[in-house]
Amino acid sequence: SSLPKGLQEKYLLTRQIGVGVCGEVRLAFERSTCNKFAVKVINKKNFQSEGTATRNAETEIKILQRIDHPCLIKTQDFYQTEDSYFIVLEMMEGGELFNKVKSQQQLKESVAKLYFYQMLCAVHYLHSNGIIHRDLKPENILLSSSEDVCLIKVTDFNQSRILEEAALMRTLCGTPSYLAPEVFTHANTTGYGLAVDAWSLGVLLFVCLSGYAPFHENFGNYSVSEQIIRGEFTMIPKKWEHISNQAKDMVRKLLVVDPKERMSIAEALQHPWLQDQEMLATAQRLMYPNDAACHPAPVAMVTPAHQEAESGYTTHRKR
Numbered sequence: 351s352s353l354p355k356g357l358q359e360k361y362l363l364t365r366q367i368g369v370g371v372c373g374e375v376r377l378a379f380e381r382s383t384c385n386k387f388a389v390k391v392i393n394k395k396n397f398q399s400e401g402t403a404t405r406n407a408e409t410e411i412k413i414l415q416r417i418d419h420p421c422l423i424k425t426q427d428f429y430q431t432e433d434s435y436f437i438v439l440e441m442m443e444g445g446e447l448f449n450k451v452k453s454q455q456q457l458k459e460s461v462a463k464l465y466f467y468q469m470l471c472a473v474h475y476l477h478s479n480g481i482i483h484r485d486l487k488p489e490n491i492l493l494s495s496s497e498d499v500c501l502i503k504v505t506d507f508n509q510s511r512i513l514e515e516a517a518l519m520r521t522l523c524g525t526p527s528y529l530a531p532e533v534f535t536h537a538n539t540t541g542y543g544l545a546v547d548a549w550s551l552g553v554l555l556f557v558c559l560s561g562y563a564p565f566h567e568n569f570g571n572y573s574v575s576e577q578i579i580r581g582e583f584t585m586i587p588k589k590w591e592h593i594s595n596q597a598k599d600m601v602r603k604l605l606v607v608d609p610k611e612r613m614s615i616a617e618a619l620q621h622p623w624l625q626d627q628e629m630l631a632t633a634q635r636l637m638y639p640n641d642a643a644c645h646p647a648p649v650a651m652v653t654p655a656h657q658e659a660e661s662g663y664t665t666h667r668k669r
């Protein structure tokens with residue numbers, strides 16, 4: 351397929367390192383520095399009908415260029431031809447979390463906790479910026495190295511939505527006479543609320559801890575969608591007997607059918623299972639390496655990454 355001239359000039363594209371439903375990932379070398387990058391090639395025709403496709407792609411590119419968090423993939427460059435998008439991204443040598451949890455492999459609970467905490471921080475950041483991911487799954491969680499203890503990054507904003515408060519404001523500027531009541535009462539939960547990401551993180555945590563999916567066509571005599579709607583999942587004793595009650599409690603509070611009853615991301619960050627100083631210090635070091643390097647903050651001073659965002663506590667830390 352034809353590559354954009356600008357891309358060819360700046361990067362040398364080599365072998366395929368990943369393949370997704372909507373395109374492939376190629377290893378690229380920046381010619382001037384020889385630094386390695388991953389190039390995600392997205393064929394436009396794989397998107398739904400023309401209308402939604404371009405809107406999705408424009409939204410996604412807008413999101414990719416706007417987000418700035420250690421656990422969200424960073425875009426280095428962006429090119430397009432009439433049939434494909436080329437997104438130049440930082441290299442994530444560990445590949446997709448999917449390959450670590452497929453074929454029944456269970457992660458050690460401490461590793462699952464470290465990854466899950468980073469996912470929570472990433473999604474907490476997205477939600478604070480009015481972005482719902484809506485497609486959190488193992489394929490969209492990338493690992494920075496093949497080591498168990500590593501930085502993870504969330505990617506693929508194809509299904510993401512920016513909470514359109516602005517659209518509602520525009521609507522309310524017009525004459526309200528013809529507006530239906532729910533536009534006023536359910537305005538901020540049009541379609542999907544932020545809680546959909548909390549559910550998906552519950553499924554992700556279940557898979558990381560147990561190695562199998564909570565809702566699966568082979569279980570019972572209900573379809574997967576019926577199992578999900580009923581919130582019926584089974585913790586197979588053989589797989590869950592060595593997992594802590596706090597971890598099980600976290601899963602159970604996220605896999606709640608009623609979004610209003612479901613634990614929120616902020617509540618999950620305060621859950622006892624994550625009040626683990628060793629894990630928090632490791633996550634801190636992975637997410638903000640520059641801080642730890644110059645002067646290791648005394649433990650008492652370590653503000654968990656998410657609380658810093660929460661309290662607006664400004665540190666010298668550069669973003």
Ligand SMILES: C/C(=N\NC(=N)NO)c1ccc(NC(=O)c2cc3cccc([N+](=O)[O-])c3[nH]2)cc1
Binds near residue numbers: 370372
């Ligand atoms: C933005 C995006 N998807 N957007 C979209 N609309 N997809 O449908 C997107 C999706 C996936 C990725 N994946 C990677 O960057 C990625 C996958 C992979 C596998 C082995 C090894 C590496 N690597 O960087 O070494 C990998 N990087 C990067 C970006």
